[in-house]
Amino acid sequence: MTTLRAAGIRVRLGETRALDDVALEVKSGWTAIVGPNGAGKSTLLRVLAGLQTPDAGELLLDGRPLADHTPRERARQIAWLGQQGRATGDLTAREIVLLGRLPHLGLVSSPTAADEAAVDRAMAEAECTAWRDRRPHQLSGGELQRVLLARALAVEAPLLLLDEPTIHLDPPHQAALARLLRRRTTAGTTVVSVLHDLSLALVADRLVLMDRGRLRAEGATDDAALHAALVDTFEGAIRVERAGGRWIAFPNLEL
Amino acid sequence: MTPDERRRLQLSVGLAVAAVTIALAGLAAGGEGWSMGGLVRALGTADGRLIVFQIRAPRTVGAWLTGALLGLSGAIAQGLFRNPLADPYLLGSASGAVLGVVIVLAMAALGGHVVSVATADAIARFGLVGAAFVGALLGVLLTLSLARGAQETTHLLLAGVVVGVVLAATSDLVTTAAPDALRGKQAFLLGSTGFLGWSSCGFMGLGLAATLPVAWRLSRVLDALTLGTETALSLGVALGRVRVALVAALALATGLAVSQAGLVAFVGLVSPHLVRRFAPATQGFTLVASAAAGGTLLLAADVLARTVIAPQEVPVGVLTALLGGGYLVWLLRRRQAS
Numbered sequence: 001m002t003t004l005r006a007a008g009i010r011v012r013l014g015e016t017r018a019l020d021d022v023a024l025e026v027k028s029g030w031t032a033i034v035g036p037n038g039a040g041k042s043t044l045l046r047v048l049a050g051l052q053t054p055d056a057g058e059l060l061l062d063g064r065p066l067a068d069h070t071p072r073e074r075a076r077q078i079a080w081l082g083q084q085g086r087a088t089g090d091l092t093a094r095e096i097v098l099l100g101r102l103p104h105l106g107l108v109s110s111p112t113a114a115d116e117a118a119v120d121r122a123m124a125e126a127e128c129t130a131w132r133d134r135r136p137h138q139l140s141g142g143e144l145q146r147v148l149l150a151r152a153l154a155v156e157a158p159l160l161l162l163d164e165p166t167i168h169l170d171p172p173h174q175a176a177l178a179r180l181l182r183r184r185t186t187a188g189t190t191v192v193s194v195l196h197d198l199s200l201a202l203v204a205d206r207l208v209l210m211d212r213g214r215l216r217a218e219g220a221t222d223d224a225a226l227h228a229a230l231v232d233t234f235e236g237a238i239r240v241e242r243a244g245g246r247w248i249a250f251p252n253l254e255l
Numbered sequence: 256m257t258p259d260e261r262r263r264l265q266l267s268v269g270l271a272v273a274a275v276t277i278a279l280a281g282l283a284a285g286g287e288g289w290s291m292g293g294l295v296r297a298l299g300t301a302d303g304r305l306i307v308f309q310i311r312a313p314r315t316v317g318a319w320l321t322g323a324l325l326g327l328s329g330a331i332a333q334g335l336f337r338n339p340l341a342d343p344y345l346l347g348s349a350s351g352a353v354l355g356v357v358i359v360l361a362m363a364a365l366g367g368h369v370v371s372v373a374t375a376d377a378i379a380r381f382g383l384v385g386a387a388f389v390g391a392l393l394g395v396l397l398t399l400s401l402a403r404g405a406q407e408t409t410h411l412l413l414a415g416v417v418v419g420v421v422l423a424a425t426s427d428l429v430t431t432a433a434p435d436a437l438r439g440k441q442a443f444l445l446g447s448t449g450f451l452g453w454s455s456c457g458f459m460g461l462g463l464a465a466t467l468p469v470a471w472r473l474s475r476v477l478d479a480l481t482l483g484t485e486t487a488l489s490l491g492v493a494l495g496r497v498r499v500a501l502v503a504a505l506a507l508a509t510g511l512a513v514s515q516a517g518l519v520a521f522v523g524l525v526s527p528h529l530v531r532r533f534a535p536a537t538q539g540f541t542l543v544a545s546a547a548a549g550g551t552l553l554l555a556a557d558v559l560a561r562t563v564i565a566p567q568e569v570p571v572g573v574l575t576a577l578l579g580g581g582y583l584v585w586l587l588r589r590r591q592a593s
Contacts, residue, residue, distance in 0.1 A: 051485050075491030082485050088337060089481030090535030092259070099479050103491040107475050133257065135535065151482070155490075 001028055002062055002077055002158040002190065004048060009057035011043055011213075018043040019054065020213040026159070030181055030191040032201035032221075035210035036234060041194040042083055042163050044210065048192065049080040049161050075103035079155035083163040083194070085148035087136040093147045094132040097123055100154030119154050125180050126150035127173070141168035149177070153184075160184065162193040166200060178203050198230070198238065198249035209233055222247060262534040263544075270547040274319060277554045281315035282307055284558050286566040309453075317451030317515065318557035318571070319550035320459035322522050324512040326549020327463070329523030330530075330542045331470050331505045334477035335498065336408050339531075343509045343523035346411065346502065347418035350426070351394020352513040355386035356443045357426045361433035384455075384514045387443070391510035394418055395502070405498035446519035446572025448557045455515045462511040466504040467546060473497050474539035519572045521579020522549050522556075528586070552578075 004026040011019040019040045026048065033041045046052040047059065050066050059066040061077060069077070079100070087096055100122065101115040111119075123129045128146040136144055145168040152160065160181075166174045178200055181191050185205070195201040202221045209217040209229055217229040227240040230249070240249045256264070283294035285306070297303030328343030336345070344350075360383070399405060401414035430437045476497045479487035488494055512519070526549035530541055553571070556578065560571040 046485070049489055051488055070491075071488070071493050072491035075489060078489070080486070080489035082483065082489075085482070085486070087482050089478070089538075090531055090541070091478060091481060091537060095478070095537060096482065099475075099482065099490060102475060102479060105475075107472055133259070148482070151486075 001188075003060070004066075004078070004159060004190075005060045006044075006048065007058045009044070009047055009054045009059070011040075011047060011052060011054050013043070017213045019047065022057070022210075022213075022215045024048075024208060024215060024218070026190060026192055027206060028185075028188075028190050029205035030185045030193070031206045031208055032204035033192065033194045033208045033210060034196075034198060034201045034230070035216075038212075039210035040213040041210050044208075045080075045161050045163050045192065045194050049078055050074050051080065072103050072106065075155070075157075077157055078159045078161060079152045079157040081148060081152040081162045081165055084167065085145060087144060087148065090135060092133050092135055093128060093139070093150075094119065094123065096136075096147055097128075097150045097154050100151040103155060103157075118156050119150075122150040122154035122156075123147075125153055125183075127176060142170060142173060145169060146173065158189060160189050160191045162191070164194055164196060166195065166197055174200060198240075199247075202240070202247040202249060259534070259536065263536055263540060266530065266534040266544060267547075270544065270551050274547070274551045274554060277551065277558055278315050278319065281318070281554060281558045281561075282311050284311070284561045284565075289558070289562045289565075313453045313456050314448055314451050314557065315554065316456045317459065318448040319554045320456060320463060321448065321451070321512045321516045321519060321550075322526070322553025322556075323463055323546040323550035324459060324466070324508040325519060325523035325553070326526035327467060327470060327542060327546040328505050328508045328512070329525075329549065330527040330538075330545035331477075331501055331508075332523070333527050334474075334480065334538050334541070335501050335505070336412060337480060338412075339528065340524070343505060344419075344513075344518070346415040346506065346509075347394030347398040347422060348391040348506060348509040348513060349394070349518055350419045350422035351397070352387040352391040352510070353440065353443060353518070354394070354422045354426045354429070355388075355390020356383050357429045357436050357440050358390075359383055359386040360436035360439040361429050364433045364435035383439075383443070387517075388510050388514035391513050392506055394422060395506035395510070397422075399502065404495070405502045406495055408498075411502075442570075443517040444572070445570035446517040446575070448516050448519075448553070448560075448571050449568065451515060459511050459515060462507055463546070466508045467543065469500060469504045470542050471539055473501055474537065474542055477501075477538035477542075517572060519553065520576040521583075522553050522575050525579045525582055526552060528582075 007023045009019050009022040022044060033044060035041050043052060047054050061069055097119050098111060101111060101118060105111060123132060126146045126149045128150050131143060149165055166177060169177060185191055201207060204221055207221050207226055208215060211233045216233055217226050219226045230240060231238060237252055238249050239252045240247060280289060283289055283291050285293060297307050325343055332341040332343050332345055333339055398414045398418045402410040405411060430440055476492050479490050479492055527541060527545040530544040530548050556571050556574045560569045560574050563569055
């Protein structure tokens, strides 16, 4: 299994300490990173993806410093979907998803049957096969988000890092995404996702709770102590309760 | 065949047929206008063959190559800067080339006064073409050094604007000191295919052969950049090195075109637009087709420039500015209407 371990990570963005001495070992299954706005969730994900060089700290991919891996080696191991994904230009949805095979193909090789099959699988999983020939300007926000998700899935990397993947998605497609990620983790992919929707985050296997650049708590999603830390971090503005056989979080309207 | 593939095929065949047809018209276009009969008669005499093969043919091939280099540069610039209004002259190549030309003209004009006759002679041998080429490359290098490399496209664009303004002001200063250089500068700014010979074709052909494969090879990176810089990086692209290679290809292609034909306006900006409008596709196709479209456009403009008020000639740059500007105005109005 591919391992990713961060220790003593510090990132300063201007005058702000975006990450302050964060240590995290990415475990198999589905980990959701949650926390208030500006807690450092996206920055942490970008550090884990190798897209943000930390000011201090150590990041090991399979026991080797992440920076020692070539960009293509890293890209084959870690797939990343950014927040507010966007696409300009004239590529069709399928051509966008095919870009997910770039770490395997390099700049010159033509896609093989295996690459084409990976693209078809990813598009089917993200439920965007129907508009394979449409271009970004012909897609709604939610449709484009599913195409971009398929692009990340098409990498077929053992680690899948997703920053707010439910953005622009309606509730049925948010639920479909949760089922998709569950299928992927069952098949052996390790998923780390930043999520604002706490109820969706509580469907994951583990929670990482960030607050003002520090990792405040982590643990299984059914951990009562973690729920208490969650409520405290959001200053009592949310409640976590069990309903319908699972944990849900909702705004505390009695404030 | 999908509709997209059909449109790509139609565009490719259309451009090839148009280029061959217009090239024939270019060979047949002389001081008395356009005539296929005149071409056949010219080929029957030694003097006529000399005119066709040593003047019209290199001019025709050279016009296509100049347009192809500009079309390719425009497609690279628009892909690299993710801006459909990016122009190949954006990185200081145009202002650098103009300054190079103006300095040579001024030195020649001041020969025996401010500089020695020998220096003026050496400069004259170095030539306007060499000065324009070196000036264009130095302009881009200055932009790169101000932007501290090619890592940040916003820095590059801003540095390009600054270099453009400063070098243009320097050119104006030089022409103020040596007013005799003003007419030559004006001719260079208008652009002309009238002096293209086989040596120009050789240089530009080599330039196209060197830059087109590099750009095509890196076209997947331009595709990945349409998803944003971070996504491109997450896909394992060594973006820093790729940007440097693409800027080098852009600088070489633009520098060669500008040095041989002056500042031909709008071809680099409009060609990728036309290609994307008719056959939207991956950057690999867009780059190659933009080169072909640029070549065909400038070829058509050259034949028009030679025949529209024959035996007089319209500077080809004036014609491309009028046609290209008109196209952009039409595009703008159409977008506003929709």
